[in-house]
Amino acid sequence: MGSATRSALEAGIAALGARKPTASTGEQLLAAARAIDSSSQLRSLLADPSVSGDDKRAIVSRVFGSLDGVASAVLVAAAEQRWSSPADLVDGVEELGIRAVVASAPKTASVERELFDVQRVVASDPELELAVSSKLGDPAAKAALVEKLFAGKVSGEAVTIVAHLVQSPRGRRIRAALGRASEVVASATDRLVATVTAASPLSSDQQKRLSAALEAQYGLAPQLNVIIDPAVIGGIRVQIADDVIDGSVASRLNDLRIQLAG
Structure with a gap:
């Protein structure tokens, strides 16, 4: 992680910490990360340091008008930072989404443990790993499979995070993505x-x-x-x-x- 991205992420985390995100806030930020990743033009604009903060706020308002107030403010705060690359911006918004999801979880929740358990299940079943990792698979279908397999067995927060990861692999193996998400959750909960x-x-x-x-x-x-x-x-x-x-x-x-x- 470059120094610019590290500073940008810290600013985004501070913006999130100054607010009270809900589970919906986290889901919206994760959906925004997927949307930004899917559009090279949007990704470039939001990560371009030459685009003014006012213009970025206008872009967020126009493209992501359905976001709640907290999600919108955090996304704008992230976009206003200088990132080492557009891909780092996507990674950063994803991390902020995961942190927002975890912030809304009960204090007794152990989301990082649940993500590790999901990781082990996937690793033990090659057919399942292929099903949730295939580039040819429909993202919505992969998310639905995650819901079917894990809803009721792990927390809703863990299901939300896993469903996002299978929809947005970005060149990552699902086991690696789950491991990274577990680290983010641990950091967010000081564990x-x-x-x-x-x-x-x-x-x-x-x-x-x-x-x-x-x-x-x-x-x-x-x-x-x-x-x-x-x-x-x-x-x-x-x-x-x-x-x-x-x-x-x-x-x-x-x-x-x-x-x-x-």
Whole structure:
């Protein structure tokens, strides 16, 4: 993420934080992200730093006149910023939409955990992954499939986010998109999410010791999302956002092979 995009996103998050978004606000921002992505002309205009703030407000008002007051204000605030690229603007509006959806969720909700669970379900079913990832699939049909499969099994907030992601892949694998959305949710709720890959399930004691170590390092109690992968052989691999702690046997063997080959 470029420095311009980072600053622009921070401004958008501040604009969202100054208001009280509803679930509908989030859905509207996600729909706006899809609309912007689908139009190269609209994407270029809203991301063009030479277009004045007044003109961008007029564009938003004309194209997105049905947005509620909060969604409209946040979208304008985002468009007025300088983004590193038009694609970054789309990513930014999507993140703001996800944050708005989560802001309306009950405090007891664990949307990031639900997104991880959906990610595991998709990863375990190649036919499902193809159905929701195919470029040839109708976006509305893919969203309807998500509703059918997950409504009532995860929160409405999680369903909204997943339905958006399958409609707007933008070159991303669905598992990667779900992982990124989970990180956004964790950031929005001030939670630390650690994806742990191990050869076999971790015992309760192992999870407690790992949680304590990560909390000491990051200052927040983590949520552990454990993935079982026999390919790691032994040890564990921990990923928190862009940080990776790889203590797996597979990684050490690979390092040894590289040393021997060198």
